[in-house]
Amino acid sequence: MSKRVISNIISQEEISPKHFRMVIDAPEVAKDAQMGQFIHLKWTSELNQQDPILRRPISLNEIDKKSGAITIIYRVIGRGTQLLSTLKSGDQVDIMGPIGMGFSIPEDSNKLIIVGGGMGIAPLYPVVKELVALDKEVTVLIGAENKGQLLNLEDYETMNVELKASTVDGSYGYQGFVTDFLDDNLADIDYIYTCGPEVMMEVVQRWATENDIKGETSLEERMGCGTGACLSCVCKIKVRNESGWDYKKTCIQGPVFPLSEVIFDD
């Protein structure tokens, strides 16, 4: 169940230029959190601070149910994330969460693949951990601008997964796009998880359709409420009606949707 908590920051570090990892002490959130869910957070516990006014949605990158700590990884984009990045251990943030429908693992799938691009790698890490714990055969494909932006790279390197990484600048692994890894050798995959820039997810969707692979994807939309009330965060999802699609709320009906049902065109 989603709730609102004022939480202490345990640690914050810049893991790569403009990329930050923040660990937050939020047992109430961790308790109920599932992989793929997110928190909606205000960079300060002082709510009269109106600049910027809205919360920011950020995925859970790690959920430690035992210690009650949650981890997020984010990139500084604009004013909200910039202010977030100025906080230090001991400072407080105001959290709503955990929110949304997370990733699921179909029981009958054994060979699974993760395709993450850029910040889209962040929400996929808990999935990989879970799959490995379930002894599944896992291929992890990640791509980013440069090595520093290959989130959780060191974690993946020590895990029992087939790892392939790409960077645009060639500073690590293959030089190119992560989607270049998607070839016919992978056609025996059962299930796919993806998150990343929209252009990337479209390519992944096309490839998955061609190879008849089901899967899930996590979407990003501008969010107001994070409760399903404001209808600002809608995305186009295929449904059986006249027009063939309907708007769904990314915040509570997503952010994770079946890959084949997402219409990328906005």
Add this chain to the structure above:
Amino acid sequence: MSKRVISNIISQEEISPKHFRMVIDAPEVAKDAQMGQFIHLKWTSELNQQDPILRRPISLNEIDKKSGAITIIYRVIGRGTQLLSTLKSGDQVDIMGPIGMGFSIPEDSNKLIIVGGGMGIAPLYPVVKELVALDKEVTVLIGAENKGQLLNLEDYETMNVELKASTVDGSYGYQGFVTDFLDDNLADIDYIYTCGPEVMMEVVQRWATENDIKGETSLEERMGCGTGACLSCVCKIKVRNESGWDYKKTCIQGPVFPLSEVIFDD
């Protein structure tokens, strides 16, 4: 000449509940500053921070031309002063200053009196220092809610002045109002300096008029620009025209005005 500088805070301490003394490293301001002038400051050096949006006028309580440090003493009233009070040594503030017409010392006056009430004591301290340095005969009358709010009390106690203090709660000195000290024994005073709540200044003005004592007073009005452009800070000053008064700008034509010329009625 007034200028804008981003300055480092040297120290800040809570000298009494809700009352703070802040020392700022601002040689460019200190250089030109005169007693009775003020600075117009933003609690942060980040000007895109719009909450609150306006600067705050605060009097100079000490001006150290040698070290370049200026000192202010302020009381937490609302959001602006509250945010100011959260700053620490090393943080930055954005200052415009020094601004305004300060206090003057008539050459032919020898027995001078200072009447300060509450926060109005703050701008008077530099005057007392100057008078003492000039070897004048100085009487300092100060009053506040309680002992802690008798600003610069310890300084005055060590100075060569006739000091009388009053507190409303009786925690120091005479229990009552500072204006109660204004009796006929003081009628041989040459010149008076006053600052404090409007009701207090009115009483002082009346007493001074009755005893034919000239003097100066420092006023407070809500300020926008601090440059004389916006006309938000006007006060009524007697002039020789049809209506007998005109609006003057407290920021650059004040904040110090001849006591007898101020009309207290807004």
Add this chain to the structure above:
Amino acid sequence: MTKPNLAVDLNGLELQNPVTTASGTFGFGPEYKNYVDLNRLGGVMVKGTTLNPKLGNPTPRIAETPAGMLNAIGLQNPGVDHFLARILPLIKDYDFKTIVNISGNTVEDYAKLANKLNVEGVDALEINISCPNVKKGGLAFGTQPEMAASVVEAVRAETDMTLITKLSPNVADITSIAKAVEEVGTDIISLINTLLGMKIDINKQEPILANKMGGLSGPAIKPVAIRMVYQVAQAVGVPVIGMGGISNAEDAIEFFLAGASAISVGTANFINPEISMEILDGIEEYLVEKGYEDINEIVGLAIG
């Protein structure tokens, strides 16, 4: 110390307290059940409802602005029939008054909506006259006294239910609109809806909202809202529900002092989902501190 009375009687609409939630910012209510004890709310103005289901606008639908936000949701809603069949049953047993915010593109739309909503469980209608009148080239009903009145008149003819008319602030003289809708029988006036605004992405060199323009809400618009409540409260005899940027109890109290008999919390729900309860508690504290026994005592105190 006895607790002050918080109940208000708005021309027949009795709210257990004056705190309601603004249409479009609180869904149908249950969206906030994890954060708010819904039974403690005075009223919920549900999401703007239309005759037929509406998909609304493409995204982006919101943009952030200094101390505010723009929205161009485009009235996405499942339509009145779905509302009656599927949603009303879920909310009608809460202690809050269910106030249905209705929107149309013609006078007839509004009338039909009122007719359909004339059912038990709906406590009042809030007529959103900020919608474009398709027969008048898209000019909003709420921008001209006659057009505004024509909507209210048509709705009044369909129902005896309490009618709240919600005014648009995008006008030169809000009192003329208020008087016009009072004359044709609105029981209550609520205000303000959003100010029309826009934001441009200077990198993409195009408006951020897919719809280009959107409605400005949040603290930024509070001074305009207070001014309009103050003007309308003096111009009409019916009670006023004030809204626009209310983010804490102090803001709410400003509205009461300006002449509002009840208030709605909008954008602030997004910032702090628990805020409606904090505002309710804060209002009570203010009354206690100042020695009032009844919220009604402070209504309009700043007028004069």
Add this chain to the structure above:
Amino acid sequence: MTKPNLAVDLNGLELQNPVTTASGTFGFGPEYKNYVDLNRLGGVMVKGTTLNPKLGNPTPRIAETPAGMLNAIGLQNPGVDHFLARILPLIKDYDFKTIVNISGNTVEDYAKLANKLNVEGVDALEINISCPNVKKGGLAFGTQPEMAASVVEAVRAETDMTLITKLSPNVADITSIAKAVEEVGTDIISLINTLLGMKIDINKQEPILANKMGGLSGPAIKPVAIRMVYQVAQAVGVPVIGMGGISNAEDAIEFFLAGASAISVGTANFINPEISMEILDGIEEYLVEKGYEDINEIVGLAIG
């Protein structure tokens, strides 16, 4: 890298660059000489000037609001004769264009002002039509197309000087006002003036401003200003000067993209007295970064 051209020709009014300062927020100019190289400004709209000296309103004249402020200065100014005799000589030799903002309570006031200001040293008049028309019960000239046009027409009859008409945002349809004043010969349109607002002191239970209501300015109103510039730029053929909440170069660029050919900096001068220069530099940087050679290339790019 050659420097991009910043000069703009606003229907005959040639500014060395598009950065001007908004009336009432920059005095007559010299008030800011410690902070700004006045010779680098495109233009200065001087404080609203009236036929006779005006004392203005009692204090408090300003109040702070979320990301904005209210003012009710009440047009305090020394009157046009004093302006001509004492102030114009001090400013006419600066490189900025001297634009005199004029205010009146009757159409005749405006005409007389224009007649008196028809002198060398005054480069343009900015007609402030947000003033109350005493003959129409205090309704602001700028709220009705006919009233607005009558002022501009009367001024036009007195002078061949460049006329800028400054629109009030407190209207339902800004384009109808813009078109009305274009028709009677305004050379330029500037917008927006302040939104009417109010703030209440909840302890004293009365409005903070002595005048009760005041004009809302600052970042809070920027979305409304951008929207109106965007609408007006499309509705008229004359150039537009945009203002309302501009606090940095990014804000200014939003206005150019929305269709403004020049901009005015208002409230931001209070927050950072050096801001007009920072905005000027920032505009140039944007042009260089994006590879434009001329400021005029980006005007209206977000329209479409």
